[in-house]
Amino acid sequence: MLTESGTTRLFTSDAPLTMSNGATLGPVDVAWERYGELAPDRSNVVFICHALTGDAHAAGLREGDTKPGWWDSIIGPGKPIDTDRFHVICANLLGGCRGTTGPASVDPATGESYGLTFPEIHVADYVNVHRALMKEFGIERLAAVVGGSMGGMQALHWGLRHPEELRSIAVIAASSRLTAQNIAFSAVARAAIMRDPGFHDGRYLELGDQPSMGLSIARMMAHITYLSEEGMAEKFGRRFQEGDAKHGFGVDFAVESYLEYQGRTFLNRFDALTYLYLTRSMDYFDPFADADAAHMMAELQIPALVVSFDSDWRFDTGHSRRIVRELEQARVPVSFREISCPWGHDSFLLSDPDYHATVRAFLQGVQYV
Amino acid sequence: MLTESGTTRLFTSDAPLTMSNGATLGPVDVAWERYGELAPDRSNVVFICHALTGDAHAAGLREGDTKPGWWDSIIGPGKPIDTDRFHVICANLLGGCRGTTGPASVDPATGESYGLTFPEIHVADYVNVHRALMKEFGIERLAAVVGGSMGGMQALHWGLRHPEELRSIAVIAASSRLTAQNIAFSAVARAAIMRDPGFHDGRYLELGDQPSMGLSIARMMAHITYLSEEGMAEKFGRRFQEGDAKHGFGVDFAVESYLEYQGRTFLNRFDALTYLYLTRSMDYFDPFADADAAHMMAELQIPALVVSFDSDWRFDTGHSRRIVRELEQARVPVSFREISCPWGHDSFLLSDPDYHATVRAFLQGVQYV
Numbered sequence: 001m002l003t004e005s006g007t008t009r010l011f012t013s014d015a016p017l018t019m020s021n022g023a024t025l026g027p028v029d030v031a032w033e034r035y036g037e038l039a040p041d042r043s044n045v046v047f048i049c050h051a052l053t054g055d056a057h058a059a060g061l062r063e064g065d066t067k068p069g070w071w072d073s074i075i076g077p078g079k080p081i082d083t084d085r086f087h088v089i090c091a092n093l094l095g096g097c098r099g100t101t102g103p104a105s106v107d108p109a110t111g112e113s114y115g116l117t118f119p120e121i122h123v124a125d126y127v128n129v130h131r132a133l134m135k136e137f138g139i140e141r142l143a144a145v146v147g148g149s150m151g152g153m154q155a156l157h158w159g160l161r162h163p164e165e166l167r168s169i170a171v172i173a174a175s176s177r178l179t180a181q182n183i184a185f186s187a188v189a190r191a192a193i194m195r196d197p198g199f200h201d202g203r204y205l206e207l208g209d210q211p212s213m214g215l216s217i218a219r220m221m222a223h224i225t226y227l228s229e230e231g232m233a234e235k236f237g238r239r240f241q242e243g244d245a246k247h248g249f250g251v252d253f254a255v256e257s258y259l260e261y262q263g264r265t266f267l268n269r270f271d272a273l274t275y276l277y278l279t280r281s282m283d284y285f286d287p288f289a290d291a292d293a294a295h296m297m298a299e300l301q302i303p304a305l306v307v308s309f310d311s312d313w314r315f316d317t318g319h320s321r322r323i324v325r326e327l328e329q330a331r332v333p334v335s336f337r338e339i340s341c342p343w344g345h346d347s348f349l350l351s352d353p354d355y356h357a358t359v360r361a362f363l364q365g366v367q368y369v
Numbered sequence: 370m371l372t373e374s375g376t377t378r379l380f381t382s383d384a385p386l387t388m389s390n391g392a393t394l395g396p397v398d399v400a401w402e403r404y405g406e407l408a409p410d411r412s413n414v415v416f417i418c419h420a421l422t423g424d425a426h427a428a429g430l431r432e433g434d435t436k437p438g439w440w441d442s443i444i445g446p447g448k449p450i451d452t453d454r455f456h457v458i459c460a461n462l463l464g465g466c467r468g469t470t471g472p473a474s475v476d477p478a479t480g481e482s483y484g485l486t487f488p489e490i491h492v493a494d495y496v497n498v499h500r501a502l503m504k505e506f507g508i509e510r511l512a513a514v515v516g517g518s519m520g521g522m523q524a525l526h527w528g529l530r531h532p533e534e535l536r537s538i539a540v541i542a543a544s545s546r547l548t549a550q551n552i553a554f555s556a557v558a559r560a561a562i563m564r565d566p567g568f569h570d571g572r573y574l575e576l577g578d579q580p581s582m583g584l585s586i587a588r589m590m591a592h593i594t595y596l597s598e599e600g601m602a603e604k605f606g607r608r609f610q611e612g613d614a615k616h617g618f619g620v621d622f623a624v625e626s627y628l629e630y631q632g633r634t635f636l637n638r639f640d641a642l643t644y645l646y647l648t649r650s651m652d653y654f655d656p657f658a659d660a661d662a663a664h665m666m667a668e669l670q671i672p673a674l675v676v677s678f679d680s681d682w683r684f685d686t687g688h689s690r691r692i693v694r695e696l697e698q699a700r701v702p703v704s705f706r707e708i709s710c711p712w713g714h715d716s717f718l719l720s721d722p723d724y725h726a727t728v729r730a731f732l733q734g735v736q737y738v
Binding site for chain 1: 390485489546547548549550552553554556557559560561563564565566582585586589590592593596598601602604605606607614616617618621622623624625628629632645649652653655
């Protein structure tokens with residue numbers, strides 16, 4: 001199903017990206033994948049924004065892989081984001097560690113990785129890089145921008161600030177403004193990473209080290225917030241990993257084994273600096289602080305789908321309701337659905353029938369020709 | 370108000386404590402405090418069981434202290450646990466690090482701290498040491514055993530297993546069986562401690578080191594679970610610590626400053642090994658796994674007060690309802706109250722009027738003479 005993949009240099013040292021905080025950055029390379037046929041008039045493009053730990057590999061099984069892309073459940077031939085109809089593009093976001101330039105990349109000015117000298121990233125910067133990629137591909141207007149969790153924040157920002165570049169947005173399990181508790185979880189995760197002696201003030205790559213402990217602790221804690229309490233009870237309960245209690249302080253309960261595995265495998269595919277930069281960008285995201293934020297989207301009557309899950313306690317339905325209120329107040333056409341699904345925040349990655357039917361119907365209704 | 374405080378040796382190397390897992394331990398010293406007058410017939414004693422990070426200093430202001438004991442809000446002259454009427458005793462529990470023998474104590478067999486050679490502790494062991502202390506004090510029957518959170522587990526265990534030694538129990542914001550999510554949070558906290566290079570496989574005391582990073586991360590994460598999301602929003606919201614956003618990865622939001630402070634100050638008063646042992650004892654606590662657990666308490670018709678707080682998501686009301694169901698099924702007289710209070714699990718330490726009135730009324734009704 002994968003049509004094409006690649007890495008494209010969008011900005012150079014001579015023609016750098018200007019970031020939200022005024023800093024410039026170049027070169028900027030972006031890793032991307034494309035699925036399905038592009039219509040001759042290029043009108044059938046759906047852009048997928050990924051979440052905190054995602055990457056460009058959203059769908060399909062690549063040669064040598066044992067698992068398909070992270071959103072293969074919803075993207076593919078005949079699936080809700082239907083590659084028989086849409087040309088689907090996903091890119092690793094700015095600051096990422098999966099092919100796109102990020103703090104672990106080499107700074108040409110020093111010959112060493114950026115580390116903490118990488119400029120602060122805002123959600124606007126992810127979107128500006130995605131926009132530059134679309135320009136590079138000659139795509140003037142997207143049929144839809146779709147994202148879950150932090151991906152939903154990007155879809156929302158894109159819709160609010162650049163509505164002329166798209167025809168619809170789908171904002172799933174996302175937030176327009178983190179709560180104190182949301183920030184608190186990320187703050188503890190960052191503290192675990194930065195206080196790890198392996199962090200070396202962000203210079204661990206040159207030193208051949210890694211804040212493995214901090215990053216795995218961050219990931220384990222995050223996984224607790226991705227699953228609902230009831231989902232965890234259903235999945236693990238108080239079961240022991242090996243039949244009987246072993247006692248001691250090692251892995252004994254099945255839920256401990258799950259977290260330990262998640263923490264360990266994360267180290268092979270993710271970078272600690274990326275974790276810092278991306279979580280921090282969410283803390284500061286607050287598009288409706290500008291009371292007039294949605295007026296351009298309203299003028300163009302760009303429809304938005306907003307989806308939440310009733311068991312999601314990372315970004316509970318209150319977060320989605322707030323987005324809906326802000327958009328409706330500005331007269332943006334909004335379709336809102338709270339899906340009943342027991343799997344917490346992770347539900348957006350799963351195949352709940354109501355959820356999938358909702359996304360399918362919304363995209364079928366998008367006027368893009 | 371403090372009547373007396375001290376440390377008592379309850380077990381020795383020659384006459385050791387036999388623990389739940391069969392291990393023996395001696396000497397065992399216990400730090401305690403007493404408030405209010407003991408009635409001549411010793412019938413007016415209320416024993417207070419403390420929670421994970423508490424100690425024997427439950428009430429009153431000791432010389433040189435700037436803050437009163439951890440439950441001073443509820444214990445004192447004229448307060449719900451009324452020292453004009455009751456003789457109140459609190460002791461640091463077994464495994465603690467506040468005067469009572471624990472894994473940081475010196476093992477006489479080696480001359481070094483126990484570390485991870487300290488035997489596994491069950492809730493039954495805390496209670497057995499408290500019972501030995503009461504025996505030492507010549508107190509045959511308690512008017513009440515009262516505890517919040519892990520203290521409530523001890524009160525429950527004492528009531529179920531040794532109902533002849535008491536006349537009532539009050540089990541506040543507690544659980545009779547942790548959920549997968551509860552265990553998960555503790556598992557991540559323990560991983561942070563044990564993976565800290567300063568942990569040295571539990572031998573950090575001899576080496577003059579400490580797993581400071583892991584212990585502070587554990588504490589910060591725990592604090593998120595002690596406050597409700599709404600309580601955190603009310604207390605901190607998205608306020609910045611210094612008026613304006615500073616950006617970067619340091620403390621910027623007020624909630625970050627709060628967590629950082631909690632994590633840092635905890636290091637001065639708590640031991641990482643104690644954190645491991647005490648959290649693990651909660652994971653395995655499951656008294657009603659024995660279907661007949663409450664029959665002795667029912668036979669003696671020992672009344673139980675069970676209190677939960679509607680905003681508590683560490684041990685939500687479902688945990689308390691389960692305790693109530695189990696006790697009622699066995700025909701134990703139970704009074705259950707869910708208190709509406711926005712401050713999450715921490716509510717049990719605060720002065721909500723309904724909560725205090727409930728505890729006061731229950732203790733006033735206890736027949737102890």
